[in-house]
Amino acid sequence: GAGVSQSPRYKVAKRGQDVALRCDPISGHVSLFWYQQALGQGPEFLTYFQNEAQLDKSGLPSDRFFAERPEGSVSTLKIQRTQQEDSAVYLCASSLARGAPTYEQYFGPGTRLTVT
Amino acid sequence: GQNIDQPTEMTATEGAIVQINCTYQTSGFNGLFWYQQHAGEAPTFLSYNVLDGLEEKGRFSSFLSRSKGYSYLLLKELQMKDSASYLCAVRDSNYQLIWGAGTKLIIKP
Numbered sequence: 001g002a003g004v005s006q007s008p009r010y011k012v013a014k015r016g017q018d019v020a021l022r023c024d025p026i027s028g029h030v031s032l033f034w035y036q037q038a039l040g041q042g043p044e045f046l047t048y049f050q051n052e053a054q055l056d057k058s059g060l061p062s063d064r065f066f067a068e069r070p071e072g073s074v075s076t077l078k079i080q081r082t083q084q085e086d087s088a089v090y091l092c093a094s095s096l097a098r099g100a101p102t103y104e105q106y107f108g109p110g111t112r113l114t115v116t
Numbered sequence: 117g118q119n120i121d122q123p124t125e126m127t128a129t130e131g132a133i134v135q136i137n138c139t140y141q142t143s144g145f146n147g148l149f150w151y152q153q154h155a156g157e158a159p160t161f162l163s164y165n166v167l168d169g170l171e172e173k174g175r176f177s178s179f180l181s182r183s184k185g186y187s188y189l190l191l192k193e194l195q196m197k198d199s200a201s202y203l204c205a206v207r208d209s210n211y212q213l214i215w216g217a218g219t220k221l222i223i224k225p
Contacts, residue, residue: 042218
């Protein structure tokens with residue numbers, strides 16, 4: 001596709017429910033990132049994949065958060081037993097290679113998660 | 117700890133020039149990025165600096181001083197569509213992007 005796509009765009013979950021957020025990166029992009037963005041704040045790093053390998057998950061806030069990219073393309077971010085503090089926009093970004101000179105990341109439109 | 121500071125909000129007039137500053141303290145440095153984010157939309161790439169000096173790209177320019185841990189984004193001939201948040205991000209020694217909270221720029225006619 002032309003850009004990074006994410007689904008759903010909006011998700012309302014009741015506290016305690018599990019949610020799964022999907023990201024389709026740009027074809028051929030090796031690197032994939034997940035960020036959490038609260039209102040009025042910059043993105044906060046969650047996790048990073050190079051192809052199918054999850055190389056950095058230091059930003060995941062708790063063990064309720066889990067991400068995978070089994071075939072090195074589509075990625076899913078799963079949040080178990082959602083809490084109100086999980087309400088945020090979840091952004092996915094992809095890039096050609098992490099160490100590329102400009103390392104420009106292309107962002108998807110995000111999924112706005114609201115936990116009630 | 118790692119820290120990126122930028123003003124929370126700025127106001128400027130259509131047709132004028134505005135400079136948005138960013139100071140940083142990070143574990144290592146492998147480049148500084150500026151992104152634009154319109155409300156409810158994804159961030160889009162504006163510029164990248166890794167060496168000291170000014171990078172110019174149309175109406176937008178970005179400056180870097182590594183010794184001072186300082187950058188600015190200069191926007192000329194402001195247009196109403198430039199109303200957005202401008203995010204400064206630094207790539208640290210682990211090649212992870214550390215983001216500022218963003219500067220909300222309001223353009224008035």
